[in-house]
Amino acid sequence: MLQHVPDLLTVEELAEARRLLASADWVDGKVTAGTQAATVKNNQQLPESAPQIRALRQLVLMALNRNALFFTAALPSKILPPFFNRYSGEANQYGFHVDNAMRMPPDGGGYVRADVSATLFLSEPDEYDGGELIIEDTFGRHAVKLNAGSLVIYPSSSVHKVNPVTEGARVACFMFIQSMVRDAEKRRLLYDMDMSLMQLRHQVGETEPVVHLTGVYHNLLRHWAE
Incomplete structure (x- = not known):
């Protein structure tokens, strides 16, 4: 199921997230890619050592925890600490791939099964060209490009990609959720x-x-x- 969650972040939360990310130092996004995904992944990611990452994660998790639509659609049991990425310049796309079934948290404390994947858009659609999230399901391909602060969730088993960003910068948060209901x-x-x-x-x-x-x-x- 592909589900949009509009305005997950408040105006104030979105502004704070963008403020924190404005001074970020990005690294190669392959640090969290599996073997297959690494061959098609060409973006940047906020590293675990980034001074902003703890505050950003807390902000996103608080927003998820209070959102009834997210809860009923994902039925979350465990949420892997959110990650943050950037598409711009030469690091501007992520080819078709499937998310790894099992994900290890940054602290190495066991595995989380990825049943549901989610992307929280942090750039406005008019701030970049391209960058659509393309998700394939039994009904075809869906192009997703939401307003900043809005979330899309979809099964982690879906084949998906991010189209090349040809102008501007696309900044987003991505995360993986183990659901109480696997199927x-x-x-x-x-x-x-x-x-x-x-x-x-x-x-x-x-x-x-x-x-x-x-x-x-x-x-x-x-x-x-x-």
Whole structure:
């Protein structure tokens, strides 16, 4: 499931993230690429030693933790500490690849299974040319280029790429999430059901059928969650 989460960051949070990244020293983005991905990855990344990275990660994680749409779409169990990248100049693209299934946190403390990948755009669309995130699924190819502060999530199993940035700079945050529900189709069913339940509550209130269906949702989540 491909899901947009608009305005994940507040105006103030976005301004702070951009302020912190304005003075960043970037390194080769291959530092977090797998064997196959490294052959097509040509961008820059904020290194683990960067003085800004702790504050940036805290800012993004706080925004994720309060966002109900992100929670219901991803059903996060573990979130790998977010990373930050930049596409500009000669380091301007990332060819088609699939994200590694297992990701090790920067502190080396075990592995996180990547069920859901996410990109949080930190540059406005008119600040760079190109740079669309291209995601392939059973319905074809989707080009994603969102307003700064907005997020897109999609299955980590998807083949995807970032088109070349031909002008300006594209700065973003990317992250990997282990979901409580491993199977993407089951996550989609739960998402659709949760969205419908919210609409029903708004239209008719907490009626007996709504309460019953809410129980069905939670029992399915209880049955499918790991």
